[in-house]
Amino acid sequence: MQTPQSLYPTDDTVGTxxxxxxxxxxxxxxxxxxxxRRACFEAFVRGLPPNRSYLIAAGLEQVLHYxxxxxxxxEQVGWLKDQAPFQxxxxxxxxxxxxxxxxxxxxxxxxxxxFFPGEPILRITGDLIQxxxxxxxxxTCLTIQVLVASKAARIVWAARGRxxxxxxxxxxHGPMAGLLAARAALIGGCAGTSLVEAARRLGVRAVGxxxxxxxxxxxDEQEAFLRYADLFGPxxxxxxxxxDTIAGARKAVAVGKDLSGVRLDSGDLVSLSKQVRQxxxxxxxxxxxxxxxxxxxxxxxxxxxxxxxxxxxxxxxTEMVTSHDAPALSLVYKLVESEDKAGVMAPRIKQSAAKATxxxxxxxxxxxxASGAMTGDLLARDGEQASGAPxxxxxxxxxxxxxxxxxxxxxxxxxxxxxxxxxxxxRELSSAAPYSxxxxxxxxxxxxNGSDLSVE
Amino acid sequence: MQTPQSLYPTDDTVGTxxxxxxxxxxxxxxxxxxxxRRACFEAFVRGLPPNRSYLIAAGLEQVLHYxxxxxxxxEQVGWLKDQAPFQxxxxxxxxxxxxxxxxxxxxxxxxxxxFFPGEPILRITGDLIQxxxxxxxxxTCLTIQVLVASKAARIVWAARGRxxxxxxxxxxHGPMAGLLAARAALIGGCAGTSLVEAARRLGVRAVGxxxxxxxxxxxDEQEAFLRYADLFGPxxxxxxxxxDTIAGARKAVAVGKDLSGVRLDSGDLVSLSKQVRQxxxxxxxxxxxxxxxxxxxxxxxxxxxxxxxxxxxxxxxTEMVTSHDAPALSLVYKLVESEDKAGVMAPRIKQSAAKATxxxxxxxxxxxxASGAMTGDLLARDGEQASGAPxxxxxxxxxxxxxxxxxxxxxxxxxxxxxxxxxxxxRELSSAAPYSxxxxxxxxxxxxNGSDLSVE
Numbered sequence: 001m002q003t004p005q006s007l008y009p010t011d012d013t014v015g016t017x018x019x020x021x022x023x024x025x026x027x028x029x030x031x032x033x034x035x036x037r038r039a040c041f042e043a044f045v046r047g048l049p050p051n052r053s054y055l056i057a058a059g060l061e062q063v064l065h066y067x068x069x070x071x072x073x074x075e076q077v078g079w080l081k082d083q084a085p086f087q088x089x090x091x092x093x094x095x096x097x098x099x100x101x102x103x104x105x106x107x108x109x110x111x112x113x114x115f116f117p118g119e120p121i122l123r124i125t126g127d128l129i130q131x132x133x134x135x136x137x138x139x140t141c142l143t144i145q146v147l148v149a150s151k152a153a154r155i156v157w158a159a160r161g162r163x164x165x166x167x168x169x170x171x172x173h174g175p176m177a178g179l180l181a182a183r184a185a186l187i188g189g190c191a192g193t194s195l196v197e198a199a200r201r202l203g204v205r206a207v208g209x210x211x212x213x214x215x216x217x218x219x220d221e222q223e224a225f226l227r228y229a230d231l232f233g234p235x236x237x238x239x240x241x242x243x244d245t246i247a248g249a250r251k252a253v254a255v256g257k258d259l260s261g262v263r264l265d266s267g268d269l270v271s272l273s274k275q276v277r278q279x280x281x282x283x284x285x286x287x288x289x290x291x292x293x294x295x296x297x298x299x300x301x302x303x304x305x306x307x308x309x310x311x312x313x314x315x316x317x318t319e320m321v322t323s324h325d326a327p328a329l330s331l332v333y334k335l336v337e338s339e340d341k342a343g344v345m346a347p348r349i350k351q352s353a354a355k356a357t358x359x360x361x362x363x364x365x366x367x368x369x370a371s372g373a374m375t376g377d378l379l380a381r382d383g384e385q386a387s388g389a390p391x392x393x394x395x396x397x398x399x400x401x402x403x404x405x406x407x408x409x410x411x412x413x414x415x416x417x418x419x420x421x422x423x424x425x426x427r428e429l430s431s432a433a434p435y436s437x438x439x440x441x442x443x444x445x446x447x448x449n450g451s452d453l454s455v456e
Numbered sequence: 457m458q459t460p461q462s463l464y465p466t467d468d469t470v471g472t473x474x475x476x477x478x479x480x481x482x483x484x485x486x487x488x489x490x491x492x493r494r495a496c497f498e499a500f501v502r503g504l505p506p507n508r509s510y511l512i513a514a515g516l517e518q519v520l521h522y523x524x525x526x527x528x529x530x531e532q533v534g535w536l537k538d539q540a541p542f543q544x545x546x547x548x549x550x551x552x553x554x555x556x557x558x559x560x561x562x563x564x565x566x567x568x569x570x571f572f573p574g575e576p577i578l579r580i581t582g583d584l585i586q587x588x589x590x591x592x593x594x595x596t597c598l599t600i601q602v603l604v605a606s607k608a609a610r611i612v613w614a615a616r617g618r619x620x621x622x623x624x625x626x627x628x629h630g631p632m633a634g635l636l637a638a639r640a641a642l643i644g645g646c647a648g649t650s651l652v653e654a655a656r657r658l659g660v661r662a663v664g665x666x667x668x669x670x671x672x673x674x675x676d677e678q679e680a681f682l683r684y685a686d687l688f689g690p691x692x693x694x695x696x697x698x699x700d701t702i703a704g705a706r707k708a709v710a711v712g713k714d715l716s717g718v719r720l721d722s723g724d725l726v727s728l729s730k731q732v733r734q735x736x737x738x739x740x741x742x743x744x745x746x747x748x749x750x751x752x753x754x755x756x757x758x759x760x761x762x763x764x765x766x767x768x769x770x771x772x773x774t775e776m777v778t779s780h781d782a783p784a785l786s787l788v789y790k791l792v793e794s795e796d797k798a799g800v801m802a803p804r805i806k807q808s809a810a811k812a813t814x815x816x817x818x819x820x821x822x823x824x825x826a827s828g829a830m831t832g833d834l835l836a837r838d839g840e841q842a843s844g845a846p847x848x849x850x851x852x853x854x855x856x857x858x859x860x861x862x863x864x865x866x867x868x869x870x871x872x873x874x875x876x877x878x879x880x881x882x883r884e885l886s887s888a889a890p891y892s893x894x895x896x897x898x899x900x901x902x903x904x905n906g907s908d909l910s911v912e
Contacts, residue, residue: 002860004521005657007635008465016652017631019623020664023652024688032683034673041669065460079656085664085691132669136651139626140634147629167475170595171784173603175473176632178596179463195592196472196479200535201461208476212806213497213588213791217490227488232480235541242806318784327783328627328774335669350668350698404458 009176015072015097016080018136024085026129030093038345039128040337040361042120043138049147049326053426054435056153056415057113057121058184059145061405064395066137067106072097104130106396109364111406112149112187112414113391114422116377116437119364121146123382123392126399128338135333143331144177145184147323151298152188153419155316157427158298160305163191164314165207167293168321169198181321187411189419194315202408209237209263209291209315216242222251229255237261237291240276249276253283261289261313269294270309277310289313297324298429337361347446358439360446364391374421376436381443465632471528471553472536474592480541482585486549494801495584496793496817498576499594505603505782509882510891512609512871513569513577514640515601517861520851522593523562528553560586562852563838565820567862568605568643568870569847570878572833572893575820577602579838579848582855584794591789599787600633601640603779607754608644609875611772613883614754616761619647620770621663623749624777625654637777643867645875650771658864665693665719665747665771672698678707685711693717693747696732705732709739717745717769725750726765733766745769753780754885793817803902814895816902820847830877832892837899 009017016023029035045055072080077094080086104126115121122138124131156164166185172178182198192207193199199206210228218224221243229236236255240248240262252262262280264272269292280288292304293315301314318324334357340346347359358379365378365388380386394402425432465473472479485491501511528536533550536542560582571577578594580587612620622641628634638654648663649655655662666684674680677699685692692711696704696718708718718736720728729746736744748760749771757770774780790813796802803815814835821834821844836842850858881888 002863004517004524004857004861006465006467006521006525007518007632007639007654007657008467009462009631009635009653010464010466011462013653016656017625017634018652019625019650020652020655020662021650021667021670022664024664024684024691025667025670028670028684028687029673031687037673039669039673061460062463065462068460069462076656080652083662085688088687088689128673132667135667136626136634137631140628140631143627144629144633169473169475170592171599172596173600173629173633173778173783174636175465175593175596176463177600177629178473178592179465180630183463194475194477196474196476196536197465197469199476200472200532201463206476206539208480211477211481211588211591213495214477214481214484216791216804216806217485217493217495217584217794219797228480228484231484231487231544232541233544235480322629322783324784327629327778328780335672338673341675348672350672401460405460407458 011069012073013076014066014070014137016076018133022133022136023080026133027086027089027093029129030096031090035096035127035129037128037339038126039131039335039339040123040125040345041131041135041333042336042362043122043142043331043333044120045117046330046332047117048431049329051325051429051431052150053428053432054114054116054422055146056149056188057109057115057146058111058149058187059142059180060108060111060122060395062141062180063122063138064401064405066141067102067134067396067399068401070102070134072100074098100130101399102130103399104396105394105398107392108395109391110393110414112411112418114418116435118358118379118437119377120362120392123361125361139331139333143329144180145187146331147326147329148181148184148321149188149415151320151323152185152190153415154298154429155301155320156189157419158301158429159314162312162314164189164316166190166193166195166317166320167315168317169195171318172321178321183408185320186408187415189412189416204408209261210239212239212242215239221248222254225252225255229258234258234260237263239263239265241266245272246275246279249279253279253285259285259288261291263291263293263315265294269304269311270307273309273311291315293317295319302429349448358443358447360443362443365389366391368421372421374423376438378438378440379443380440381446384440384442386440467525468529469532470522470526470593472532474589478589478592479536482589483542483545483549485584486552487546491552491583491585493584493795494582495587495791495795496579496581496801497587497591497789498792498818499578499598499787499789500576501573502786502788503573504887505785507781507885507887508606509888510570510572510878511602512605512644513565513571513602514567514605514643515598515636516564516567516578516851518597518636519578519594520857520861522597523558523590523852523855524857526558526590528556530554556586557855558586559855560852561850561854563848564851565847566849566870568867568874570874572891574814574835574893575833576818576848579817581817595787595789599785600636601643602787603782603785604637604640604777605644605871607776607779608641608646609871610754610885611757611776612645613875614757614885615770618768618770620645620772622646622649622651622773622776623771624773625651627774628777634777639864641776642864643871645868645872660864665717666695668695668698671695677704678710681708681711685714690714690716693719695719695721697722701728702731702735705735709736709741715741715744717747719747719749719771721750725760725767726763729765729767747771749773751775758885805904814899814903816899818899821845822847824877828877830879832894834894834896835899836896837902840896840898842896
């Protein structure tokens, strides 16, 4: 009997977590003696999703785990050999794959950094096979976390200081996406996640309330609330909209001082939260918080607060973990340099219309006012002397990690600080005039005539 | 030095792959003596995403893997004990968790089935703790695969018999989402996937062509094509848009009879494909196929074919694997029955406005014409005698699997056959009048007065 498959990725299978053409091209490089030629690839976004004026870098830690563990097992190599396109490939290539360990140099923007279109967030330099092969996994790791961290930052901004927590595990694109989205949501500023395994692995507190099924499992709504408080004391948050929200609030107050919060998950949240606040206050429960959930996003939260809804905490799921209004990102991974026949790294560029890339390995220099406010970024050649703070740092040298993985708090602190340093209009929920990203003279002079130098 | 984390799910950590409230409620049920009370939950969608008139069931195999492997390790239990809300919870609960093995009955629609709003695609009946606890994982597993299988079916339909292949791994929401999306795309009718590990695990062929970096790694475009063909012979598909597409086509024909295909990834695909077809035909390469890729979806493919683009195969990524126009689904998991004090299963319903659920365990009966065409579905009480073919089958009895996992081909065959049996207007790319889903008299009489019987 064939047992069901989980489709979990594992460290033993990451070699083949790539597109087939990465492996056929690898065989091609190998047989043409190009596999040890050095190449440089950069990951950058071509443009911003709707309404966004900035993005948050995230996902690097998982990329580094992958690069550290990248290998092909005997089983994978055996399977590959038998696939139709590989029939004419010599055993030497498969032996090369079997022995391969990632040995490239990697530079990256730290997670939590604010970035803009055209700016490399990751640069990989090394032999052509390795630097090419990792494209698929690198992009999928970064994409989901950049999307969710950036969306979370918008939602947290809209909540104007009130905590936002991640309730999205059930809506993410599979179990691992739930973990990745929880991590990215924390980087983007969320105060917690309901996904227990994410909390456990990331060393944060899991958060949660009650489901309707809890309330429905007791004959009486008030009994459901009281039984919960018996066990959980001051951690009691009652879900009060199963039957009638205001009646539910009146029943919840029977919990007394231990009633840490009540949650509203449906209905007109402005009117209901105001009425519920009154019920709570009249019962002397001024400390009891009102939690709102149910298809919230940055625009709905802003509207609720504009209309005076006395909501203290927002639980956000679907819209955040799927980055619902922008579930994809134009993140690409492009060859920008490779060795020429003389063994010298030379700029490379793909010239077909409308998809131009800036040739040459790059560094991003950020300019600040004395106050710490960001004034513009400069895209320069790697190694060029330029003013400003360089954003890409070396994270791997010849495949060896150059730094420990920072804890999640440090990453969310960085994002918070960088968002605070943005020109104010870029933080707004509708997109503003683009942030200034200019191209240095040296980088410009590297480009072939007529190539598009716009980075937007 | 803290090493980077992968955030892979594993069989050893599935217990805590759930929302915190599932575990606090579990503790609450346990301490109130409700943990052995039987309950019945159903998963169903509340409505269809934009433009869709039907959905495809997918993801059950991964749900069954999860349920089969659900357990809490000592490490997880130890961690939970230390979390703030659990401080007052007795050791007996944690021992219960540690010994827990999933023992519910599970009924489900087979993967590849066409389904509609309000119809349960999964029903879990068993003790209240277990049947509740699994909600988070069950929903995340089903959501991504239903979304992608349903989107893939639309894209395959738009391609009018031309093969569609999954190129989306890099755009999926993380590495596991890439595997899940590849599987769902195959169920929805795709002819292959570029994700090697997905092909390996699912027993299908991986597909692929070349990247721009291959072409750019040679001094000369034609040399890049010829070197590839030297190795891969009749498996050679050349990417011809790196510099100038028509000039690229003229260089690709030098490959001769082994030129299996050329790929266009940018530009005006209608005009370019017509010119490229002419170049190929004039070179006597009538068998050489034209592959198109680059931000394709069902609408763009339909337009390309309407305008006469001679494209033979479509590679689709972003739009399909993110279900870009509908990246979330209103899939919910609701309590529909639970034991009353007398130990009798009684219908349950959440009554708050606008989110009504039909109480009672249900079966879906599908009605057909003699020709095999579907004419309507009937939502009936589980166990009720009704005409038509019942869609939910038992897949687990007391936690034991009742069937082997079918291969992917059987699932895609089912989807193809069921889509062929749909009323024709439901297959179109814009949504049609809803398919008829009616509620049996027995199920209707089970509902409290005034509850909303609409299933749309």
